[in-house]
Amino acid sequence: MNQKFINTFFISFALILGLILYFVSWMDPMQTIQAPWSTRFVSDRNSTLVKFLRMSENKTFTDLIVGSSTSEVFLPQTFKDKYNIDAYLAGDGGASTPVRWIFIKEAVNNHPSLKRVIYVADLFEFKDLKLDNNIYFQNQLMKNLMHYETWYEKPDLLDRIYDFLSRKALQNSFKTFKDYLKHKKGGYLSQYRIDGTTEKSMVEYKSSEPIESRAHRLARSYKSIYGEMTTLNPKTSEFFELIVSELSQKNIELVVIIPPWHEAFYKTFSNHLDKTQIYTNWVKYLKSLEGPNRRVIDFSYPNYQEQGISQSDEFWHDGVHFSKKTMEVMIDKIYLRP
Amino acid sequence: MLFNSFEFIFLFLPIVLFLYYFLKNHRHKLILLLLSSYFFYGYWNYKFVALLLLSTTLDFYLGLAIYNAKTDLRRKRLLILSVITNLGILGFFKYFNFFVDNFYELSSLITNDTQRTFFLEIVLPVGISFYTFQSMSYTIDVYYRHTEPHRDFFAFAAYVALFPQLVAGPIVRHSDLVYQLEDPKKGFFNAENFSKGIILFVIGLSKKIILADLLAAAVDPALVGLQNLSTLEAWLCTVGYTLQLYFDFSGYSDMAIGLGLMMNYEFPRNFNSPYKSRSITEFWQRWHISLSTWLRDYLYIPLGGNRFGTYKTYRNLFLTMLLGGFWHGAHWVYIAWGAYHGILLSIERALKNKFRFPIPALKLPFTFLLVMIGWVFFRSPDMSFAGDWLSKMFLPPYEFTFFNLESKTRDKFIPVLIIGLVLVFKAKNTSEFDLKNLSRKPQFGILLALLFCICLAFFSKNSPFLYFQF
Numbered sequence: 001m002n003q004k005f006i007n008t009f010f011i012s013f014a015l016i017l018g019l020i021l022y023f024v025s026w027m028d029p030m031q032t033i034q035a036p037w038s039t040r041f042v043s044d045r046n047s048t049l050v051k052f053l054r055m056s057e058n059k060t061f062t063d064l065i066v067g068s069s070t071s072e073v074f075l076p077q078t079f080k081d082k083y084n085i086d087a088y089l090a091g092d093g094g095a096s097t098p099v100r101w102i103f104i105k106e107a108v109n110n111h112p113s114l115k116r117v118i119y120v121a122d123l124f125e126f127k128d129l130k131l132d133n134n135i136y137f138q139n140q141l142m143k144n145l146m147h148y149e150t151w152y153e154k155p156d157l158l159d160r161i162y163d164f165l166s167r168k169a170l171q172n173s174f175k176t177f178k179d180y181l182k183h184k185k186g187g188y189l190s191q192y193r194i195d196g197t198t199e200k201s202m203v204e205y206k207s208s209e210p211i212e213s214r215a216h217r218l219a220r221s222y223k224s225i226y227g228e229m230t231t232l233n234p235k236t237s238e239f240f241e242l243i244v245s246e247l248s249q250k251n252i253e254l255v256v257i258i259p260p261w262h263e264a265f266y267k268t269f270s271n272h273l274d275k276t277q278i279y280t281n282w283v284k285y286l287k288s289l290e291g292p293n294r295r296v297i298d299f300s301y302p303n304y305q306e307q308g309i310s311q312s313d314e315f316w317h318d319g320v321h322f323s324k325k326t327m328e329v330m331i332d333k334i335y336l337r338p
Numbered sequence: 339m340l341f342n343s344f345e346f347i348f349l350f351l352p353i354v355l356f357l358y359y360f361l362k363n364h365r366h367k368l369i370l371l372l373l374s375s376y377f378f379y380g381y382w383n384y385k386f387v388a389l390l391l392l393s394t395t396l397d398f399y400l401g402l403a404i405y406n407a408k409t410d411l412r413r414k415r416l417l418i419l420s421v422i423t424n425l426g427i428l429g430f431f432k433y434f435n436f437f438v439d440n441f442y443e444l445s446s447l448i449t450n451d452t453q454r455t456f457f458l459e460i461v462l463p464v465g466i467s468f469y470t471f472q473s474m475s476y477t478i479d480v481y482y483r484h485t486e487p488h489r490d491f492f493a494f495a496a497y498v499a500l501f502p503q504l505v506a507g508p509i510v511r512h513s514d515l516v517y518q519l520e521d522p523k524k525g526f527f528n529a530e531n532f533s534k535g536i537i538l539f540v541i542g543l544s545k546k547i548i549l550a551d552l553l554a555a556a557v558d559p560a561l562v563g564l565q566n567l568s569t570l571e572a573w574l575c576t577v578g579y580t581l582q583l584y585f586d587f588s589g590y591s592d593m594a595i596g597l598g599l600m601m602n603y604e605f606p607r608n609f610n611s612p613y614k615s616r617s618i619t620e621f622w623q624r625w626h627i628s629l630s631t632w633l634r635d636y637l638y639i640p641l642g643g644n645r646f647g648t649y650k651t652y653r654n655l656f657l658t659m660l661l662g663g664f665w666h667g668a669h670w671v672y673i674a675w676g677a678y679h680g681i682l683l684s685i686e687r688a689l690k691n692k693f694r695f696p697i698p699a700l701k702l703p704f705t706f707l708l709v710m711i712g713w714v715f716f717r718s719p720d721m722s723f724a725g726d727w728l729s730k731m732f733l734p735p736y737e738f739t740f741f742n743l744e745s746k747t748r749d750k751f752i753p754v755l756i757i758g759l760v761l762v763f764k765a766k767n768t769s770e771f772d773l774k775n776l777s778r779k780p781q782f783g784i785l786l787a788l789l790f791c792i793c794l795a796f797f798s799k800n801s802p803f804l805y806f807q808f
Contacts, residue, residue, distance in 0.1 A: 001780075002529035002530045002532070002533045002777050002778060002782050003529045003775075004777060004778075004783075005533045005777050005779065005782070005783045006529060006532060006533050006536065006778050006783070007527075007780075007783075008783035008784060008787075009533075009536055009783035009784075009786055009787050010787075012783060012784045012787035012788070013787040013790055013791065015793045016787055016788060017791055017794070020791060020795075077395060158344070158345070161344055162344065162798065165344070165794055165795060165797065165799075166795060166797070167795040167796055171794055216563050216566050217563065217566075219563070219564045220559045220560070220562040221559055223559075223562050251608035268563075276424035294477060332446075
């Protein structure tokens with residue numbers, strides 16, 4: 001009977017695991033496996049690729065917004081309403097500098113209408129330049145990064161295995177499967193609009209929790225990022241130089257926004273930041289990018305307080321993500337030059 | 339290498355098990371165990387394999403020398419040499435900077451000079467506290483003639499380095515394992531032991547991955563912002579950490595025992611539902627049993643135990659727990675934790691037969707509360723943090739808001755906390771399971787396989803066991 005137990009265990013394990021592996025590779029939600037039997041269906045779970053493909057469909061935008069989740073509040077609709085400008089929001093949560101370069105290079109190569117790149121910078125860009133699996137194993141995205149392999153960390157085989165067998169991959173596969181069924185029936189519609197936004201982008205964040213508390217809480221989850229940074233990664237500067245050079249050659253304006261941090265967020269790290277000077281050096285470095293056809297608009301802490309952005313709730317989502325009201329102050333600075 | 343890693347589950351373990359049962363010669367099996375254990379250890383940092391080998395070699399030859407010594411004086415001197423060497427190695431790697439730091443702190447009070455001119459960057463070798471104690475217990479047992487000396491270096495080295503229990507216990511006594519290592523019958527595949535081993539391994543893995551790690555995902559970030567926690571949140575973190583530590587460590591022990599069983603080796607149980615204890619004395623009979631019995635046999639009893647009067651008994655209890663706390667780490671918080679338990683044990687001893695707990699039904703929750711308070715020190719990075727944490731729990735203002743736990747982990751935290759509490763207070767522990775019966779039910783094998791796959795989905799590259807730091 002014990003032998004039967006052992007056999008049943010191993011056979012069941014092999015079958016369940018095999019089923020999971022087949023399902024995940026069949027759905028391939030992030031297009032990272034690309035097995036012969038993978039569906040090649042791209043759903044909104046793969047936000048980076050979807051935004052990339054949407055960008056290629058939009059032939060009219062003149063202003064491209066790149067950045068991480070902090071940039072996702074820059075709504076192209078606001079650009080249109082206020083300044084009659086066609087913008088495309090390519091900002092993506094956690095996007096590292098190489099990922100931003102992917103969008104910039106694609107826009108430069110294939111969008112002759114492009115006049116301006118609005119780059120919402122993040123301090124974490126100067127930490128690690130690691131590419132996630134969903135970027136590195138995706139050929140369409142990687143074609144613009146092929147020449148710069150020594151500049152960023154690549155996922156290794158173990159990363160790929162952990163990712164393949166992860167709970168997140170399984171969850172994404174199920175969600176992709178639901179979208180795939182709709183697609184098969186002809187009813188699937190991507191949430192992403194032609195300007196890179198979704199319905200969710202329009203919703204203003206509301207919370208009864210005081211902003212100071214939200215900012216503190218966020219700071220705790222950023223501790224492993226900013227709490228451990230001691231210097232600025234020189235490889236990131238190489239990407240910045242690449243971006244500056246590329247845009248300069250094509251006569252495309254670069255506007256770098258140094259985004260604000262709420263005081264409560266900053267003060268969580270202030271001892272460390274004062275000791276290492278990473279925040280100050282980062283601001284200094286970005287300001288040094290100013291030049292012909294290149295502007296740097298400084299909303300860093302505490303400078304933003306002189307520019308009409310206060311600590312109060314209406315300007316903030318949390319310690320680093322700001323509200324639409326703050327965004328409007330920023331785009332006024334971009335387009336209303338003195 | 340972690341037990342909860344793909345490299346271990348899909349490469350190391352299957353290869354070692356396959357070779358172990360494929361090899362026919364018993365000596366070859368021992369050499370395989372030894373080499374695979376050293377590989378397992380070296381995978382973390384190959385430089386410290388030499389240290390493990392040094393400690394093993396010293397105690398092997400000292401054990402023989404003690405046994406063969408002609409006079410008691412010579413035997414004693416050799417034993418002292420073994421103890422000094424083992425504690426010296428442990429002391430250097432684990433406690434050197436602690437003593438240097440405290441020396442500077444003390445001298446700065448006198449001289450006002452706060453500059454630290456001497457500091458060494460010392461990496462703490464994984465498992466050093468465990469294998470030095472395990473190895474040291476061997477020479478002490480030989481000295482007291484509780485065990486014969488080992489005459490086969492490979493078998494002895496395999497005993498010290500055996501990978502299932504090398505880095506975080508259980509601390510296995512030589513007399514418990516040597517006859518197993520030397521018994522050729524152990525090299526034959528035993529389906530009952532193997533299936534019991536699978537059950538324990540998967541259950542242990544589930545405790546770690548599904549319970550402990552989920553609790554940690556809420557507690558760890560919340561404690562980073564201790565200042566902002568409400569009273570309720572401080573208590574939730576305390577309960578959360580109490581459960582996290584238990585599931586993490588007992589989960590590891592279950593996995594270690596399960597791995598041993600897969601190779602027909604029986605390790606002693608390390609946990610016996612410690613949170614069901616009705617006194618601190620009972621708690622220490624149920625928590626980290628291999629360490630508490632080690633401390634009892636090699637520290638408390640040699641100090642005199644309870645044989646030399648009341649006050650010396652209290653002294654011995656206190657010292658044993660103080661040093662037991664210090665064993666856990668080179669920091670005042672561990673010393674405080676050990677001292678706290680030493681005081682509680684002494685008080686319990688003093689009140690034994692003199693004091694009746696007013697409401698017997700409250701003994702368990704009261705003991706649980708006392709244990710949780712101790713864990714606050716254990717978890718804190720320093721005494722000031724522990725003080726702040728306890729203040730949040732017990733002192734005004736009393737706030738009952740619930741904002742400071744991350745919303746995405748908060749949803750899972752409360753259900754896991756409730757499940758955890760039910761498991762620790764009501765459920766049987768793994769040593770109480772009828773493994774013989776369970777291992778005969780193929781349908782249980784299917785459930786276990788499903789549970790195993792769920793655990794695999796929760797693996798991450800960086801999820802070490804808490805007791806690895808000791």
